[in-house]
Amino acid sequence: xxxxxxxxxxxxxxxxxxxxxxxxxxxxxxxxxxxxxxxxxxxxxxxxxxxxxxxxxxxxxxxxxxxxxxxxxxxxxxxxxxxxxxxxxxxxxxxxxxxxxxxxxxxxxxxxxxxxxxxxxxxxxxxxxxxxxxxxxxxxxxxxxxxxxxxxxxxxxxxxxxxxxxxxxxxxxxxxxxxxxxxxxxxxxxxxxxxxxxxxx
Amino acid sequence: xxxxxxxxxxxxxxxxxxxxxxxxxxxxxxxxxxxxxxxxxxxxxxxxxxxxxxxxxxxxxxxxxxxxxxxxxxxxxxxxxxxxxxxxxxxxxxxxxxxxxxxxxxxxxxxxxxxxxxxxxxxxxxxxxxxxxxxxxxxxxxxxxxxxxxxxxxxxxxxxxxxxxxxxxxxxxxxxxxxxxxxxxxxxxxxxxxxxxxxxxxxxxxxxxxxxxxxxxxxxxxxxxxxxxxxxxxxxxxxxxxxxxxxxxxxxxx
Numbered sequence: 001x002x003x004x005x006x007x008x009x010x011x012x013x014x015x016x017x018x019x020x021x022x023x024x025x026x027x028x029x030x031x032x033x034x035x036x037x038x039x040x041x042x043x044x045x046x047x048x049x050x051x052x053x054x055x056x057x058x059x060x061x062x063x064x065x066x067x068x069x070x071x072x073x074x075x076x077x078x079x080x081x082x083x084x085x086x087x088x089x090x091x092x093x094x095x096x097x098x099x100x101x102x103x104x105x106x107x108x109x110x111x112x113x114x115x116x117x118x119x120x121x122x123x124x125x126x127x128x129x130x131x132x133x134x135x136x137x138x139x140x141x142x143x144x145x146x147x148x149x150x151x152x153x154x155x156x157x158x159x160x161x162x163x164x165x166x167x168x169x170x171x172x173x174x175x176x177x178x179x180x181x182x183x184x185x186x187x188x189x190x191x192x193x194x195x196x197x198x199x200x201x
Numbered sequence: 202x203x204x205x206x207x208x209x210x211x212x213x214x215x216x217x218x219x220x221x222x223x224x225x226x227x228x229x230x231x232x233x234x235x236x237x238x239x240x241x242x243x244x245x246x247x248x249x250x251x252x253x254x255x256x257x258x259x260x261x262x263x264x265x266x267x268x269x270x271x272x273x274x275x276x277x278x279x280x281x282x283x284x285x286x287x288x289x290x291x292x293x294x295x296x297x298x299x300x301x302x303x304x305x306x307x308x309x310x311x312x313x314x315x316x317x318x319x320x321x322x323x324x325x326x327x328x329x330x331x332x333x334x335x336x337x338x339x340x341x342x343x344x345x346x347x348x349x350x351x352x353x354x355x356x357x358x359x360x361x362x363x364x365x366x367x368x369x370x371x372x373x374x375x376x377x378x379x380x381x382x383x384x385x386x387x388x389x390x391x392x393x394x395x396x397x398x399x400x401x402x403x404x405x406x407x408x409x410x411x412x413x414x415x416x417x418x419x420x421x422x423x424x425x426x427x428x429x430x431x432x433x434x435x436x437x438x439x440x441x442x443x444x445x446x447x448x449x450x451x452x453x454x455x
Contacts, residue, residue, distance in 0.1 A: 020277065021270055028269045033258045042259075050273055057277050130256045148218055149253065155220055173218075174211045181210075181249045188248035 005069035013060050024053055027070060031077045037146050038081035040134060048084060052077040078151060082161050085143045126187055133183035137176050144169050145176035207236065213243050217250060267407035272399075275374040334444045340375050341437035344398060347372065348430045351405075352421050359411045369405035376402060394432050401429065 001022045002008040008026075011019030028049055035048035055076050056063075063072055134142065143162055147153040153161070159169035208216075208229065215221050216229045233240050347368050354360060380395035401423065412420070424430055 017274070017277070021274075024270050024273060025266045028266050029261055032261060032265070032269075036259050046269075046272075049269055050276065053269075053273050054276050126252055127256055130253055134256075149250070155218075170211075170215075174214055177214050177246075177249070178210065180253055181246070184249045184252045185245075187252055188245055 006065060009060060009063060009065065009069055012057070020057060023056075023069065027073055028053070030070065031073060034074065034077050035081050037150060038078070038143055039084060040137070040139070040142050044084055048077060048080045051080045051084075055080065078147070079161075082143065085139050086163055088139065126184070129183050129187070130180070133180050136179050136183070138172075140164065140168075141172045141176040141179075144172035145180075148173050207239050208232065208242075210242070210246070213239075213246050216243070217246060264407060264409075268403055271370070271373065271403045271407040275377050278374075334440055336375075337379055338437060338440045338444060340372065340379065341433055341440060343368075344372055344376070344402075345430065345433050345437060348424055348433065351417075352424055352430060354417060354421075359413060360417055361410065362405075362408050362412050363410050366406055366408060366410070369402045373399060373402045373406055391436065394436055397427060397429060398433060 002011055002019055005023065005026065008019045008022045012023065031049050031052050032045050035045035035052070036042065039045055039048065052073065056073055059076075063069070137145065140162060144158050144164070147158045147161065148155065155166060155169050155173065158164075158173075159166045162169060164172065212221075212229070216226060219226070221229060233243055347365070351365070376395055376399045380392055380399055383392040383395060401420075405420070408416075
């Protein structure tokens with residue numbers, strides 16, 4: 001197995017399948033994790049992993065040998081995730097607040113179901129709540145939020161990538177943050193202060 | 202963006218992500234320094250975001266890389282070919298690939314369950330379809346035999362999987378081609394079955410050389426739970442029926 005990514009890429013370009021295999025071994029987990037965050041679905045994430053490596057393989061000739069292979073692959077994976085999300089029918093973010101209310105009500109029900117402040121402070125529960133909140137995001141909200149929060153993409157870049165108007169991209173992020181805030185408020189505020197972050201405004 | 206006194210949440214989100222222009226950002230900082238309510242709101246927002254940052258990565262099973270490679274390899278070989286591809290691919294499979302390209306779109310589109318066209322005129326397409334049906338039928342039979350072997354394997358300690366792995370690996374490539382053809386032709390049920398079969402084949406191809414009796418029980422349970430063997434048998438029967446319908450009647454040329 002080649003010691004470095006650069007060596008593996010050089011061999012893979014020459015038709016060495018084992019060298020490419022070593023790149024898959026080294027990077028497939030990271031690609032999956034990114035894809036799962038972006039798509040929120042294990043099946044979609046697996047498809048993105050496949051498509052990412054397939055595209056990388058086809059484009060190996062274009063890879064600059066001085067560049068970082070992981071970074072290059074990461075970019076391809078983001079694009080594959082975006083392509084998959086865009087290929088699905090979606091509505092641009094609605095602004096009637098109905099799903100936010102439903103989301104808030106669901107969180108309240110969970111709270112009443114026995115999550116004491118002490119229990120809620122446990123990190124595993126924090127993670128469960130974040131994960132649950134993530135599942136409450138629409139595909140576009142999730143993708144926009146992930147690109148902004150974890151990938152550091154600007155709203156302009158996100159709107160172009162996702163094929164949304166700038167305002168729609170912005171509102172997808174706002175709504176995602178609101179859902180996160182509703183879900184996580186018990187962990188970050190006094191119970192008495194639970195409710196709107198800006199209730200007094 | 203703001204009311205008379207305070208910033209709304211959206212504005213604070215933009216500030217948090219550095220999306221405000223320099224002037225608005227400076228104005229926001231000044232306001233936050235002097236407004237306790239907004240400062241508290243912003244601090245809560247920061248804590249929410251910090252909590253989001255603690256989300257751990259998803260846990261992947263051991264052997265994830267093996268499964269990924271087992272699924273990926275056939276596509277890589279097809280996409281442009283490792284140099285050894287044409288050497289390693291069985292001739293019948295290469296032929297099947299060529300045939301698939303020729304008849305894709307014409308084969309699966311409802312024909313397996315539909316009424317055959319007139320059998321008294323044999324076109325070149327029908328000839329190719331016959332060959333493809335024979336290939337697909339053989340593939341399903343081989344898959345069926347493998348499933349039967351797995352379901353009926355003796356439960357006696359550690360099982361040597363090396364032969365099954367090879368069998369599964371051989372079947373994955375062909376299965377993928379048939380699945381993609383079904384997908385492109387909109388034959389959803391066939392595609393779903395082949396997809397299900399492929400997932401099992403991929404896992405088997407990527408399995409270790411030996412499986413414990415517990416692992417084998419899991420494999421059997423997976424086959425049983427999804428009725429996979431039964432579904433493969435049904436599809437295989439449908440293919441054979443179609444083959445019979447395609448056969449020229451006595452006295453007809455083919």
